[in-house]
Amino acid sequence: MNILDMKTEEKVDPPRTNDRKTKTACAKCFKAVCSNHRAEICTDCRKKCMQQFTEEDKKEILSKLLSGSSKNEQDTYIQGLKEVKSIQRHRKRSSEDKQERKSNFLYFVRKGSNRISVCKKAFISLHAISHWQVQRLNTLLFAAKCPRDLRGKHNNRPGTICDEWTQKIKEHIEAFPVKVSHYCSKNIRYLDASLDVKKMHNLFIEKYPDLENFVKYEFYLKYFNEIFNLRFGRPQVDVCSECERYGTRLKDANLKENGKRAAASLHCLFVAFEAMYYDAAATNEDAAC
Structure with a gap:
């Protein structure tokens, strides 16, 4: 062969x-x-x-x-x-310094x-x-003691981020107001365009100054990217004609307060109905798949 x-x-x-x-x-x-x-x-x-x-x-x-x-x-x-x-009985040791069992x-x-x-x-x-x-x-x-698994519980790693700190980071990021996109993926939310992760980290340190040496910007950025699906600003294509019309009316200096309140209420209703429509469309699409 x-x-x-x-x-x-x-x-x-x-x-x-x-x-x-x-x-x-x-x-x-x-x-x-x-x-x-x-x-x-x-x-x-x-x-x-x-x-x-x-x-x-x-x-x-x-x-x-x-x-x-x-x-x-x-x-x-x-x-x-x-x-x-x-x-019961100890043997004689050649060395006196050796400790007996x-x-x-x-x-x-x-x-x-x-x-x-x-x-x-x-x-x-x-x-x-x-x-x-x-x-x-x-x-x-x-010593008549029960075994306990103490791995990772001895607090001798100063660089480790505990769960309490990550919970504070999570609550801090969630405290920022977000806007939901109309036409993009419903899972994407937008923070204000004037913000960025660096500014958010600085605000976090101002709120928790005792964590300045523990929660560094690099960890804050990594946590932000891995846990949250957030973006900054809003794409121009996302603004619909109705929202632009309501926005123009609200900025009109000649419009009275009653008219602005009515326009704001109508705008809120329009956005709510749009959100319900796209959620229903997405649900039907998932069911069809």
Whole structure:
């Protein structure tokens, strides 16, 4: 057979999970916990821990852990598989400076309805967790504390914009009056032509001077562009003849106040009917599609 005619089989990797907060039961995790090099971690264990579990048992153990929807639930599950045992006798140390252990920990794995005692290495391997995760949960268990997910809650990132500040930005932008376009997309609203994002940011800092060093113009501009569908001014083609006629009458110096109020009322009614008409037309068009 000609080598050029041979088709190479394309390697397909298992789908990756983008959830950085909580581990999920994916094929990659099962492959890691069931692989041979993970099983060789405690081959010299006197309990022969890994030999007590089949490949299906390993998958079931990992599935029980990953069934927790949050990091706190998974940590609580792992912590419930450990017990604190006081050390009855300390060995003599060659170095006096080395700190003695205050307690010992027993590790268990659920196999069906039974709890099987295993070594620490097997416990780490079967649950596909790290040594530092076990150490953290051991410290909390010894102190009789429940695990809490504190990632992103330690307030040591001064550049992070909290939800309270973004809510203030949102309320500040929404406070500006807007005009709705007649003939353009109904989702586009127009701010006054004399405004721009720089002026709006300056007004925001004047209102909240304590946020001057936190809410920079770059973030304000990014939030404005990503959250709001607003433009400045109004396109010339958007002004209809009726609006121009009413606008001319309102600017007429010879027109009395009663006439101006009547023209303003008629203009408001006209704009309202126009908006209802275009909304109904857009609804019918969406229904037809």
